[in-house]
Amino acid sequence: MSPNNTAPVMGVTVPVSPGFAEAEKRPLLPDQPIVTIEPGKFWVALDLRGLWAYRELLYFLTWRDVKVRYKQTLLGATWAIIQPLFTMIIFTLLFGRLAGIKSDNIPYPIFAYAGLLPWTFLSNAITSSGNSLVGSANLVTKIYFPRLIIPSAAVAAGLVDFVLAFLVLIPLMFYYHVSLSAKLMLLPVLVLLITMLALAVGLLMSALNVKYRDVRYALPFLIQLWMFVSPIIYPSSMIGGKLKIFLTLNPLTGIIENFRASLLNAQLNWSSLAISAAITSALLLYSAYSFRKMEKHFADVV
Amino acid sequence: MKPIIRVQNLSKLYRIGGREAPYQTLRESLVQAVRSPLKSLRRNGSGADGTIWAVKDVTFDVQAGEVVGIIGRNGAGKSTLLKILSRITEPTTGRVELYGRVGSLLEVGTGFHPELTGRENIFLNGAILGMKRDEVLRKFDEIVAFAEVEKFIDTPVKRYSSGMFLRLAFAVAAHLEPEILVVDEVLAVGDASFQRKCLGKMSDVARQGRTVLFVSHNMGAIQGLCSRAIWLANGKIVGQGETNRVVAEYMDMIGQDFTVPGESDAGSLSIQKVFLKNEQGDTTTNFSFNRPLVIEIHYCARRRIEKPYFWISVSSKFGPLFAASMLLDDMRPDYIEGEGCVTCFFERLSLLPQVYNVSMGVRGNDGVSVLMKSTDVGVFQITSTPEDLGFRGELADTMAWDTSPFVIPYKWYLSGG
Numbered sequence: 051m052s053p054n055n056t057a058p059v060m061g062v063t064v065p066v067s068p069g070f071a072e073a074e075k076r077p078l079l080p081d082q083p084i085v086t087i088e089p090g091k092f093w094v095a096l097d098l099r100g101l102w103a104y105r106e107l108l109y110f111l112t113w114r115d116v117k118v119r120y121k122q123t124l125l126g127a128t129w130a131i132i133q134p135l136f137t138m139i140i141f142t143l144l145f146g147r148l149a150g151i152k153s154d155n156i157p158y159p160i161f162a163y164a165g166l167l168p169w170t171f172l173s174n175a176i177t178s179s180g181n182s183l184v185g186s187a188n189l190v191t192k193i194y195f196p197r198l199i200i201p202s203a204a205v206a207a208g209l210v211d212f213v214l215a216f217l218v219l220i221p222l223m224f225y226y227h228v229s230l231s232a233k234l235m236l237l238p239v240l241v242l243l244i245t246m247l248a249l250a251v252g253l254l255m256s257a258l259n260v261k262y263r264d265v266r267y268a269l270p271f272l273i274q275l276w277m278f279v280s281p282i283i284y285p286s287s288m289i290g291g292k293l294k295i296f297l298t299l300n301p302l303t304g305i306i307e308n309f310r311a312s313l314l315n316a317q318l319n320w321s322s323l324a325i326s327a328a329i330t331s332a333l334l335l336y337s338a339y340s341f342r343k344m345e346k347h348f349a350d351v352v
Numbered sequence: 353m354k355p356i357i358r359v360q361n362l363s364k365l366y367r368i369g370g371r372e373a374p375y376q377t378l379r380e381s382l383v384q385a386v387r388s389p390l391k392s393l394r395r396n397g398s399g400a401d402g403t404i405w406a407v408k409d410v411t412f413d414v415q416a417g418e419v420v421g422i423i424g425r426n427g428a429g430k431s432t433l434l435k436i437l438s439r440i441t442e443p444t445t446g447r448v449e450l451y452g453r454v455g456s457l458l459e460v461g462t463g464f465h466p467e468l469t470g471r472e473n474i475f476l477n478g479a480i481l482g483m484k485r486d487e488v489l490r491k492f493d494e495i496v497a498f499a500e501v502e503k504f505i506d507t508p509v510k511r512y513s514s515g516m517f518l519r520l521a522f523a524v525a526a527h528l529e530p531e532i533l534v535v536d537e538v539l540a541v542g543d544a545s546f547q548r549k550c551l552g553k554m555s556d557v558a559r560q561g562r563t564v565l566f567v568s569h570n571m572g573a574i575q576g577l578c579s580r581a582i583w584l585a586n587g588k589i590v591g592q593g594e595t596n597r598v599v600a601e602y603m604d605m606i607g608q609d610f611t612v613p614g615e616s617d618a619g620s621l622s623i624q625k626v627f628l629k630n631e632q633g634d635t636t637t638n639f640s641f642n643r644p645l646v647i648e649i650h651y652c653a654r655r656r657i658e659k660p661y662f663w664i665s666v667s668s669k670f671g672p673l674f675a676a677s678m679l680l681d682d683m684r685p686d687y688i689e690g691e692g693c694v695t696c697f698f699e700r701l702s703l704l705p706q707v708y709n710v711s712m713g714v715r716g717n718d719g720v721s722v723l724m725k726s727t728d729v730g731v732f733q734i735t736s737t738p739e740d741l742g743f744r745g746e747l748a749d750t751m752a753w754d755t756s757p758f759v760i761p762y763k764w765y766l767s768g769g
Contacts, residue, residue, distance in 0.1 A: 079354055079416060083449035090442055110479040114465055114472075121467045192462040193480055194439040194454075346442040349435065350366070 090346050096338055100196045107195055111203035116210045130211035131218050134170045138163040145283050154285045156314055157226050164310040165282040167215055168244045172302070173273045175208035179252030180269050183260050187352045197345045198338065201256040205248050219313070233312040240309045247301055247330045254337035257344040260352050281306055298322055301329040354451070355413035356532060356563050357437070362446035364407040364432055406432040407443070408587040414565065419558040421578030421595060422567045423602055426728055429587040430567045434458060434534050437565065452531030452563065455481065459536070461521035466510035470501055470520055473509055477524045491527045499523035518546055526553045532563045547671050551576070569728050571599050571707035572669035576753060599707070603637040603731050621657060621714060625650040626729040628710070641736035645698040649712060656689040660723060661715040664696055668708050670756050679719060704741070704757040705734045
């Protein structure tokens with residue numbers, strides 16, 4: 051055995067350093083900085099390229115929300131169906147039977163369900179995206195990525211529930227002998243529009259919520275109001291006179307009415323659809339820009 | 353030569369008004385909007401109250417491949433600087449140019465979801481840190497092996513032990529491959545073996561020629577890893593250059609001024625000064641092998657505190673080393689009230705020439721409630737050379753930095769061939 055007289059205790063491989071700087075590989079630096087950090091200018095860009103670079107994060111956050119949402123629940127994803135289904139049953143009893151609301155010659159249960167389907171998606175998406183930034187405070191203060199992704203993922207996760215709830219519609223349509231028509235082709239456009247609308251409101255609410263926690267309390271209440279001023283329980287044909295204008299300016303009107311019409315083979319209303327599309331697009335653009343403008347303070351105030 | 357990071361006149365102003373919560377309610381905002389024209393008149397443009405410059409006029413360059421340590425007391429602006437560099441928060445003035453992709457690790461385990469399995473969390477966390485899916489796939493086995501969680505990879509992480517969780521979280525972050533890596537005090541968590549693993553990985557990263565900015569209170573780790581150090585105090589750079597020199601200056605400085613950053617609870621007890629003294633009673637940061645260390649804690653108790661427990665713990669880059677704790681010895685004062693001093697006398701520092709950190713805390717009579725705790729009350733180093741300790745091996749100078757620092761007298765007995 052040869053004598054060993056070096057270290058008295060176990061060796062550990064933390065090298066003593068100076069000289070690292072002259073390491074083997076030296077990356078070639080680009081001429082222009084990849085990122086320049088400066089205090090914000092008044093006008094901000096949407097940074098769609100940055101958003102695109104992080105598209106996988108959007109996917110994973112959505113996937114996480116979907117995966118985690120019904121963990122440790124007895125009924126699991128059935129909840130996505132229960133909510134609109136039971137609302138429909140209660141609405142049918144209350145408004146269809148008791149109040150006797152005329153539903154444009156469509157059986158009230160399917161009339162209500164076809165309206166509740168996009169509505170449930172919208173209200174859930176807005177609620178969860180509105181609270182998403184505050185709920186992800188630890189991410190916001192510790193890691194950089196385009197902040198738009200957080201509320202967007204919350205909206206996207208709502209789409210999964212929407213698809214599940216949609217499946218209930220199929221037996222209902224059979225039961226009430228609804229005939230299918232070419233109008234169904236419009237459905238994807240309507241789903242896109244309502245997603246845009248959910249995103250528009252969700253982005254704005256989530257950003258405001260960071261600064262003003264009032265949003266958390268105001269939101270459920272505002273959503274409830276919104277439902278009553280939209281043609282979900284009643285058809286828009288029931289509203290006449292001066293109120294009609296307000297109903298038309300509600301971007302949800304055109305979406306819900308046409309969603310119902312395309313599914314149940316009723317009369318499409320192109321003008322209200324055009325108004326909804328225009329208002330929704332403008333709203334989305336506005337809230338995305340406001341979001342970007344407020345974004346830089348998130349980490350400091352959340 | 354062109355730097356990979358160029359920081360110019362960077363400043364960050366924080367508003368820290370007396371408000372409890374940093375966020376506002378709508379009503380407060382409205383009230384403020386009404387009042388503010390008056391307020392700005394009244395204030396007469398001084399504007400100094402309720403704001404603090406977390407970072408002030410900081411300018412430096414970092415060359416590609418450099419490993420730079422950032423040191424300073426709590427609240428010196430280190431973390432804010434890293435947050436600006438990682439684009440989490442925006443500077444108030446100034447400019448940063450980054451000529452490479454930045455990956456930052458400001459906290460271990462951010463974005464992990466307890467309900468998801470280890471496997472799922474690796475992908476999720478990878479995406480959060482900016483890794484592509486196929487990049488994660490490629491490194492998946494390596495990450496799992498590094499974290500030593502092969503058997504539990506399909507178990508929800510809420511069932512992991514805290515050690516497993518930390519290893520997995522660090523493993524994902526450690527396999528990021530940005531050109532610039534920004535790391536905040538990650539070594540403050542976990543046990544000694546975890547910290548050693550982190551340090552080993554960090555030095556691998558450094559050797560691959562990547563640029564690293566590294567914040568730590570652990571002077572040993574800074575000296576072991578960094579070729580250059582930047583010393584921040586009150587948001588400003590007060591020293592920078594070759595690591596050993598800057599660390600030595602920093603330690604001299606804090607040796608003279610040991611005001612403890614207040615983490616004291618409820619204001620019932622504050623620690624005013626902590627002095628590290630040698631056997632002659634001189635305050636110093638330099639100690640000799642096998643000589644005594646005296647720690648004086650000057651406190652002020654604003655009310656009568658019955659039978660408090662004081663504890664002192666000394667750690668190095670390898671983690672906690674030894675402690676003196678009234679929780680163990682029960683040598684407690686009957687009560688403390690007003691100003692006073694607790695002195696602890698460590699008989700012999702049988703430690704290798706490295707840098708050591710002192711932390712301390714005080715617990716209430718029940719032994720559970722924390723009256724105050726601070727992880728950063730003092731730093732000292734052993735200045736004896738390995739030769740003074742009787743270590744004359746060829747590699748003794750370098751090994752003394754690299755091995756766990758306790759020295760217990762020993763002898764070898766050789767027999768046979």
